[in-house]
Amino acid sequence: MTTRPTEARNPATLDLDTLPTPEALARIVDEDAAAIGAVRAALPAIAGAVELADARLAAGGRLHYVGAGASGRLAVLDATELTPTFGVDRSLVTAHFPGGSAALVDSALDFEDSGDLGAEDLREVTDADLVLGITASGATRYVAAALGVARRRGASTVLMSCSPNPAIEADHVIVLDTGPEALTGSTRLKAGTATKVALNAFSTALMVRRGRTYSNLMIGMSVTNEKLRERVVAVVRAATGRDEATARAALRDAGGDIEVALVTLLSGAATEQARAALSETGSVRAAVARFEGRA
Numbered sequence: 001m002t003t004r005p006t007e008a009r010n011p012a013t014l015d016l017d018t019l020p021t022p023e024a025l026a027r028i029v030d031e032d033a034a035a036i037g038a039v040r041a042a043l044p045a046i047a048g049a050v051e052l053a054d055a056r057l058a059a060g061g062r063l064h065y066v067g068a069g070a071s072g073r074l075a076v077l078d079a080t081e082l083t084p085t086f087g088v089d090r091s092l093v094t095a096h097f098p099g100g101s102a103a104l105v106d107s108a109l110d111f112e113d114s115g116d117l118g119a120e121d122l123r124e125v126t127d128a129d130l131v132l133g134i135t136a137s138g139a140t141r142y143v144a145a146a147l148g149v150a151r152r153r154g155a156s157t158v159l160m161s162c163s164p165n166p167a168i169e170a171d172h173v174i175v176l177d178t179g180p181e182a183l184t185g186s187t188r189l190k191a192g193t194a195t196k197v198a199l200n201a202f203s204t205a206l207m208v209r210r211g212r213t214y215s216n217l218m219i220g221m222s223v224t225n226e227k228l229r230e231r232v233v234a235v236v237r238a239a240t241g242r243d244e245a246t247a248r249a250a251l252r253d254a255g256g257d258i259e260v261a262l263v264t265l266l267s268g269a270a271t272e273q274a275r276a277a278l279s280e281t282g283s284v285r286a287a288v289a290r291f292e293g294r295a
Helices: 021-041 043-058 069-086 100-105 115-121 141-152 190-209 226-240 244-253 258-267 271-281 284-291
Strands: 063-067 093-096 130-135 156-161 172-175
Touching: 021 043, 021 190, 043 063, 043 130, 043 156, 043 172, 043 190, 063 069, 063 141, 069 093, 069 100, 069 130, 069 190, 115 141, 130 141, 130 190, 141 156, 156 190, 226 244, 226 258, 244 258, 258 271, 258 284, 271 284
Parallel strands: 063 093, 063 130, 130 156, 156 172
Antiparallel strands: none
16 A cells, blocks of 8 residues: 555654754744745646636636535635635635535544535536535545536536545636645645635735735725734725725715725725726726726
8 A cells, every 4th residue: 555645654754752842843844944945836736726716706607616524614714714814705715625614623523535525515516606615635535526526516626635646526726735744744844834814825816817906905805803804904005005084075975985985096086986987897907907998
């Protein structure tokens, strides 16, 4: 039986349990640092997945994450942050985890070998959707069954794996070749780091393409506390170069809508004109360009 790379022993840490704490920490962190290189090597594949997802969302589809264990928990984290960060509807991106919320917080409830759950959790996927399976080993049964159902239903499928030769089939494969862990088989370490970085990059690039940013500023964030209310003012000021009083007035006139406020200040359009242009074009840049006669 061939050992998967994520389950192999790492020759650089064979003496891990004999090292002084600072050196043990250094070995662990050095291994984690290699995860960034694995993600960088996979950037062309990640870019392809972003383009696939963008096309599906533009056509009215949804994005599904599917994962178990550490990989699945990272997928849930990424999915749940998209609404407060970018203001997208919660129904647009769904993370599926075997056993649901109870298993998410209690690792003793382990259903990653349940193909039945994988098939059941994806029962409502359609041919308009994209399903991204995340599995360090490339062989998790829950993910395999979920992607199998998705493919049969005509959805676009993407697999993100830390195995160079994953056993699961998908239309598009992202390999994060992280190799053996500092602690053998503990894929919450290097594989987890690579997975988090790759998911963050994937979803952020996707939201940028979907017009959910202006420059490198968050313009769709949910404003739920005083810190974020002040951040909104700072965003408007940074994007437009206007003073605080002007930014606050524009936000007030826009009913707190950052994008509307930005279009009014950047283009000189009236509030309702800005709102209409945003509805028709889908992004601040495109709306402003319309008023400037470039689109």
